[in-house]
Structure formats: C-alpha cells, structure tokens
Amino acid sequence: ADGIAQLRRFVADIRHAEGEFEQTVHSASGRKPQQAAGQFAFSRPGRFRWSYETPYRQLLVGDGERLWSWDPDLAQVTVRPLGDALGSTPAAVLVGSSDFEAAFELADGGASDGLAWVVARPRQADSGFESMRLGLADGRLHRMELRDSFGQNTVIVFTRLAAVAAPDPQLFRFTPPPGADVIGQ
C-alpha cells in the first residue's frame, strides 16, 4: 500500500481545508465508547481550528504561535506555546508543514477498510500518545487512530474534508471572551 506516499502528497498538496469530524474513544477499561463530533479547519503551517460541538462545546485554536483551548462551561482558556503542543500531537498531521516527518517516524501500515494506512510514531518521548495510524485514500486523510500507553484508542473519522483556496484568517485567531479565566501553562 502506498500510504506514506499518499500522506506526503496530502501534507504537500492540501495547504488549507475545512470539514467535519466524528471522534470515538474506546477506553482501556472497556466502558462504552464515548462519542464526540465537531468542525475543523486548518491552514499550513501551524494554524488550525478544532471545535467540538457535542457532547459539549470545546474549542482548540492554533494561531501559528500558540495553542488556545477554551471550555465555555468551565469559562476557562488555557494557552501554551504551539511548538511543544503541536510538536507531536495529531494536529501536527493537519498543520505540520514539511517538517512533519521531523516529528514522526513513519512506517507502512498496509491496506484495510478501503484505506492505505501509515503508522506514525512520535519522535518526542512525552507526546502523550504512543502511536497513531492514518488512513488515506486518493491522497486525502480519512481516518486517524491514536493509542496511548494506557490502551485508550481514539478513532477520528473526517466525515468531510474539503480543500479551500484561502480560508478566513479569523478562524485561526482567538480572543478570550470577557470574564473567562486565562491560564498560561
């Protein structure tokens, strides 16, 4: 399977995109899977928007320098440098530019479910997840699976991913709402 070639094409060709995702977390403890869904957008390099709508709203914005995360219920914003946050998190796949392979070691993951798979291991030790599998078809990323050292398995399906010529820059800016706690880590 040519997963790695397709992934390189995806990283090189799809500079800006937006769409929807569905996330299912299969927990190591065998509890019923947890579903979440929302919208995303990205603009290489370094800018992305990951907005959970269900089961509750939570927004993650990479503005090119920093990663903002906002939970309206908690009325709290956390902000940290994008570098160490992005370095080896799944978002790097979406918005990492050519140095994507600097953050991940790639291996062919064969073909299944009509997708060509790539196994990506973060080179940075404390990346918070152990390995990631990326499923591609015709040069587009369709699925992402993450496994952590506890055996949690997160499956993200990109139910829609559309390349866009020039995304709205406002999507990748974040201003903390009035009254929200802003905590820098």
Added chain:
Amino acid sequence: CATPLAIHTPAAERPLAAGFTLEGRLSASDGASAASGRLEWQHQADGDRWTVLSPLGQIVAQLERDRHGALLRTADGRRYAAANADELLPQVLGVDAPVALLPAWVQAAPGPHGEVRARDARGRPALVVDTGWRIEYPEYAADDPAAPPRRIDLSRGDARLRLIIDHWTPAP
C-alpha cells in the same frame, strides 16, 4: 454578585453515596501551574481511581489508591508510588485538595469539621466551608433537592479548582 441565601432555608434531604463514578471536566491552578482536562473518578470506600484525559480521549494521568497505598501513572509511561494518595493527587487535580474530604464535597456535603454556610432556594448547600477550603455550588444538575451538583468551585488561598460534573452515577 448574587449573595448566597441565608442559612435559615430548611436543609434538603440529601443522601450521601458511599461509592460513585463521576465524569466531568476540571480546570485548576495554584497561581503557578495549571491543569485542565476531562476527569473520570471511580470511588469506593476502600479505593479510588482518578483519570485525567485530553480532549482527544488520551489519558494524561491516572492515579489509583487502595488500602496499601497510591500509584500514579503518567502518559509518558512514568510511575510514582506513595504511601497515600494525598501526596500524588495534586499532580492529577492541579491543587492539593484533601483526598478524604473530596467524596463528600463533590456531593455538596461538608466533612466532619466543615459546615454549610448558605443554602439555595431548594435547601441545597450553596456554600460549604471546611478546613480552610471554600466550596461553592453555583449550579445543580436538576431542580430536585437531592440532585448532585453540576458545577463546583473550590478555593483556598491561590489554589482554585473548578469542576463540571457531566455524569454522576452512585454505586449500587
């Protein structure tokens, strides 16, 4: 801001669960560092498991306590053992809230040395003060007197913890 109602509201009848599973979200800071994420907490009389997860559902840290001691495991695979969970819980919750009192506090009940300072219109605690901690209950999960809290704000000095309880399941 709205001042909690005075103490004279009759106390609601609120049974205390000896065991439960709590799923929610927490944000904490002690002035220096901060922690935030999803929290899953399984509590029984003789043991606890606290799990903090990232929005992507990956475990950031997990602390387990039983009669013999406590073990903390973090995402990078490191493990820390301690005689009791109080030494390790701050690394999970971001503040050093007392392990022994948390099961009562998350059910809007004071510990043996705490007291209810104010109640809401349904007679449920709005403010508890206990061993130097201030625990506010601005929102409950439903309108009935025995409903679990939905939002809890805990503070002592610089330490602050805000907890949203999304799912509360008392153990049978």
